Amino acid sequence: MIPPILQVESYGKNFMLHEQNKLIPSSHNVSFTVRRGNLTALIGPTGAGKSTVLKGIYRTYLPSAGRILYRDAMGHELDLALASEHQILELRRCEIGFVTQFLHCLPRQATLDVVAQPLFGFGVARTEARQRAAELLSAMKLPERLWSVSPATFSGGERQRVNLARGFIAKPRLLLLDEPTASLDPTTAECVLDLIEELKAEGTAMLAIFHHPETTRRLADQVVELAPPPAVEERLKELA
Amino acid sequence: MNKILEVRNLSKIYGPGCPQCLDSTGPESDTNLCPHCRSVVAIHGVSFDLFEGEILGVMGESGSGKSTVVKALYFDQAPSGGEAIFYDSPANAPEGKHDKQHNLFALNSAQQRWLRNHRFGMVYQNPNLGLNFNISAGGNIAERLLMSDLMDYGAIRERAKALLERTEVLLSRVDDLPKDFSGGMQQRVQIAKALATQPPLLFLDEVTTGLDLSVQARILDLILEIQQELKTAMVVVTHDLGVIRLLTGRAIVMKYGRVIETGLTDQILEDPQHAYTQRLVASAL
Amino acid sequence: MNAMNHTTTAYNFGFLDEYAKKEVRRAILKAIAIPGYQVPYASREMPMGRGFGTGGLQLTLSLIGPDEVVKIIDQGSDDSVNAVNLRQFIEMTCPGISTTTRTTECTLIQSRHRIPERPLTATQIIILQVPYPDPLVVVEPSEDKRKTMHGEADYSRLLVKLYEDIVKFDEITISHRYPTRINGHYVIDPSPIPRWDVPKLHDSAALILFGAGREKKIYAVPPHTKAEPLAFSDVPFRVEDFRDAAGQRRACARCGSKDSFLDEFVSDSGSKTYQCSDSDWCDGQLLRAAQAQGEPA
Numbered sequence: 001m002i003p004p005i006l007q008v009e010s011y012g013k014n015f016m017l018h019e020q021n022k023l024i025p026s027s028h029n030v031s032f033t034v035r036r037g038n039l040t041a042l043i044g045p046t047g048a049g050k051s052t053v054l055k056g057i058y059r060t061y062l063p064s065a066g067r068i069l070y071r072d073a074m075g076h077e078l079d080l081a082l083a084s085e086h087q088i089l090e091l092r093r094c095e096i097g098f099v100t101q102f103l104h105c106l107p108r109q110a111t112l113d114v115v116a117q118p119l120f121g122f123g124v125a126r127t128e129a130r131q132r133a134a135e136l137l138s139a140m141k142l143p144e145r146l147w148s149v150s151p152a153t154f155s156g157g158e159r160q161r162v163n164l165a166r167g168f169i170a171k172p173r174l175l176l177l178d179e180p181t182a183s184l185d186p187t188t189a190e191c192v193l194d195l196i197e198e199l200k201a202e203g204t205a206m207l208a209i210f211h212h213p214e215t216t217r218r219l220a221d222q223v224v225e226l227a228p229p230p231a232v233e234e235r236l237k238e239l240a
Numbered sequence: 241m242n243k244i245l246e247v248r249n250l251s252k253i254y255g256p257g258c259p260q261c262l263d264s265t266g267p268e269s270d271t272n273l274c275p276h277c278r279s280v281v282a283i284h285g286v287s288f289d290l291f292e293g294e295i296l297g298v299m300g301e302s303g304s305g306k307s308t309v310v311k312a313l314y315f316d317q318a319p320s321g322g323e324a325i326f327y328d329s330p331a332n333a334p335e336g337k338h339d340k341q342h343n344l345f346a347l348n349s350a351q352q353r354w355l356r357n358h359r360f361g362m363v364y365q366n367p368n369l370g371l372n373f374n375i376s377a378g379g380n381i382a383e384r385l386l387m388s389d390l391m392d393y394g395a396i397r398e399r400a401k402a403l404l405e406r407t408e409v410l411l412s413r414v415d416d417l418p419k420d421f422s423g424g425m426q427q428r429v430q431i432a433k434a435l436a437t438q439p440p441l442l443f444l445d446e447v448t449t450g451l452d453l454s455v456q457a458r459i460l461d462l463i464l465e466i467q468q469e470l471k472t473a474m475v476v477v478t479h480d481l482g483v484i485r486l487l488t489g490r491a492i493v494m495k496y497g498r499v500i501e502t503g504l505t506d507q508i509l510e511d512p513q514h515a516y517t518q519r520l521v522a523s524a525l
Numbered sequence: 526m527n528a529m530n531h532t533t534t535a536y537n538f539g540f541l542d543e544y545a546k547k548e549v550r551r552a553i554l555k556a557i558a559i560p561g562y563q564v565p566y567a568s569r570e571m572p573m574g575r576g577f578g579t580g581g582l583q584l585t586l587s588l589i590g591p592d593e594v595v596k597i598i599d600q601g602s603d604d605s606v607n608a609v610n611l612r613q614f615i616e617m618t619c620p621g622i623s624t625t626t627r628t629t630e631c632t633l634i635q636s637r638h639r640i641p642e643r644p645l646t647a648t649q650i651i652i653l654q655v656p657y658p659d660p661l662v663v664v665e666p667s668e669d670k671r672k673t674m675h676g677e678a679d680y681s682r683l684l685v686k687l688y689e690d691i692v693k694f695d696e697i698t699i700s701h702r703y704p705t706r707i708n709g710h711y712v713i714d715p716s717p718i719p720r721w722d723v724p725k726l727h728d729s730a731a732l733i734l735f736g737a738g739r740e741k742k743i744y745a746v747p748p749h750t751k752a753e754p755l756a757f758s759d760v761p762f763r764v765e766d767f768r769d770a771a772g773q774r775r776a777c778a779r780c781g782s783k784d785s786f787l788d789e790f791v792s793d794s795g796s797k798t799y800q801c802s803d804s805d806w807c808d809g810q811l812l813r814a815a816q817a818q819g820e821p822a
Contacts, residue, residue: 018518018519059507060510382685386688387679
């Protein structure tokens with residue numbers, strides 16, 4: 001059997017707030033795997049640390065415990081919890097995508113270029129990259145008149161589609177999705193789900209958090225239920 | 241990805257220095273002024289790597305020593321200690337020199353000047369430092385081209401115009417004095433000048449500080465566009481977390497001359513580890 | 526007080542004492558050894574104001590020997606006040622030497638702001654009086670920084686001056702003191718000679734010395750040394766062309782010469798006439814013309 005692309009073992013994350021001298025647990029003892037062409041969905045109540053897991057894998061959060069074993073395109077396994085910053089940046093550039101609800105971009109950049117950016121990073125010719133961006137945006141029904149302006153002024157739903165298109169365009173090996181359809185109307189959401197299925201069929205491994213349970217049922221190959229971490233919110237002083 | 245710059249234990253002390261300097265200064269002591277000999281430990285033990293085409297942020301408040309780091313690397317101020325290796329691509333090694341590694345602080349002043357003119361670029365917060373206000377915008381760029389031994393007037397003129405056009409300075413102003421320009425425009429001329437020799441390494445010291453927000457945004461856009469076009473590695477010094485977020489992939493956080501935290505930029509902003517960084521990030525939100 | 530009444534015999538030959546001469550000669554040797562490098566020296570007080578050629582004079586007095594034939598010119602002329610005064614001073618303090626106005630006859634020339642039209646020979650030395658020795662002074666006020674710039678042959682800021690000149694006037698407008706690179710490294714201020722004279726520095730048979738009395742510097746262009754005026758590859762250095770409105774090369778109103786540097790004279794009525802700046806050259810041309818006419822057909 002082909003080894004999984006991602007294997008998370010006993011992942012845990014606490015936040016140390018120095019100002020308040022508090023330790024806030026966010027994720028606790030999380031283990032699961034993600035395989036090529038499969039979608040693993042994280043479910044659980046608010047506060048179960050679903051987003052924390054995604055950010056831990058992307059290394060926006062530094063993990064506090066456990067291992068995050070990732071098998072790269074060359075077949076090498078490395079622990080994302082310990083990988084160097086440059087290794088992470090390289091993986092983000094080439095292999096791991098993350099679609100969040102937030103969009104940070106330059107004020108002047110046209111939407112088409114924002115979406116094509118990951119392909120520019122690969123050295124794909126500008127016209128070709130923009131062509132591919134245009135295809136994705138029209139598949140997501142983003143009006144063409146918006147393509148040449150900056151997404152800075154877009155509505156939540158429009159931004160989300162820009163984010164999704166940017167996440168999809170380079171066909172990453174591993175795609176992290178944090179409520180990708182949350183601000184979309186049902187019709188547009190349907191288009192996005194079709195695209196996710198298409199990408200999955202092409203082999204992308206996905207780890208996702210969905211707003212609607214029916215979306216999880218429709219797309220997920222595995223479901224991992226997270227529970228909120230035990231309330232160990234203790235003052236450091238007491239520990240000391 | 242190749243390493244372009246390796247900085248190890250960079251240190252700069254103003255004053256006589258004494259054996260207690262290092263133990264009596266830094267974030268724990270909450271000062272960079274040695275109480276025993278009154279020396280200022282501007283930076284100490286600063287180490288980092290920079291890769292080709294990467295943008296590294298150096299953040300901290302005033303007095304953290306962040307500007308001193310780039311000034312030492314650009315040979316504006318000789319450091320008191322430490323080492324920095326610049327890995328030039330062999331294709332760009334000067335004629336007759338096959339050595340593509342440069343141990344920056346072991347070079348003589350002529351070699352340092354050569355690197356400064358040919359392989360490094362600097363954009364200062366104060367345009368007065370980066371530009372000669374007594375010569376035209378075009379002349380400022382010409383100076384840097386002439387330093388790198390381009391001797392054809394027509395070619396210099398064309399290149400100066402192309403650079404100003406790229407940095408969105410009106411071509412009708414190529415022969416005007418930069419002192420008559422707006423702050424944003426002066427920074428554009430500085431950037432054009434720094435880029436004149438297409439250096440693989442660029443230092444940016446608080447380049448948008450003091451500019452209007454809309455002007456700031458356009459300068460940041462320009463810097464990022466240039467980075468993507470030319471794959472220039474950059475060290476960006478700023479106290480502005482917005483600039484750090486928009487421009488940089490990795491960042492180091494400095495306080496009282498020491499590096500207290502280093503990491504991926506999104507990690508530093510969303511999951512800061514050090515108490516000081518947490519305060520810094522919290523106060524900016 | 527006695528010495529004052531004893532006229533010239535109370536002074537050493539050449540006015541300067543032998544130690545002073547030795548020091549100047551040492552500086553000259555160093556200047557020759559490092560072409561274009563400004564060698565500092567202990568410029569002496571001379572019995573005339575700084576700025577009247579005291580730098581050149583100290584070089585002349587240090588090099589002069591009893592058999593010397595000296596020519597003194599000021600802006601090409603042997604007869605202007607400054608030249609006459611200096612010549613008299615040298616004659617007075619260097620008994621036994623001879624002076625001349627003929628370029629062909631002299632062994633040592635002290636000159637203010639011109640190099641003679643007739644090419645100099647290997648047995649001649651020309652000493653130019655220099656008011657401002659450092660060409661970088663216009664772009665860098667700190668002498669300390671200027672020294673580093675010279676050491677590293679960093680003349681980009683001088684070239685920017687040329688660039689700005691072309692931008693403003695479509696040509697390089699420097700009329701005199703044209704920055705010139707010697708032996709591929711140091712750029713010198715060749716003293717206020719016109720552009721016309723700059724090519725004469727290149728590969729000169731004669732030794733060319735520069736003396737700045739007020740600024741206390743000596744520098745040299747040794748014989749057969751490369752001297753290149755700063756320029757751009759596509760905007761080359763050019764000498765004055767002396768063309769009139771019709772594009773014709775003006776001639777000297779006196780001798781008719783068309784290949785010499787001309788001075789412009791404006792009469793009271795406003796009309797302009799042109800005449801050789803080098804008076805010996807002009808006289809020589811007239812003499813030759815007279816001889817040619819006197820010859821039987």
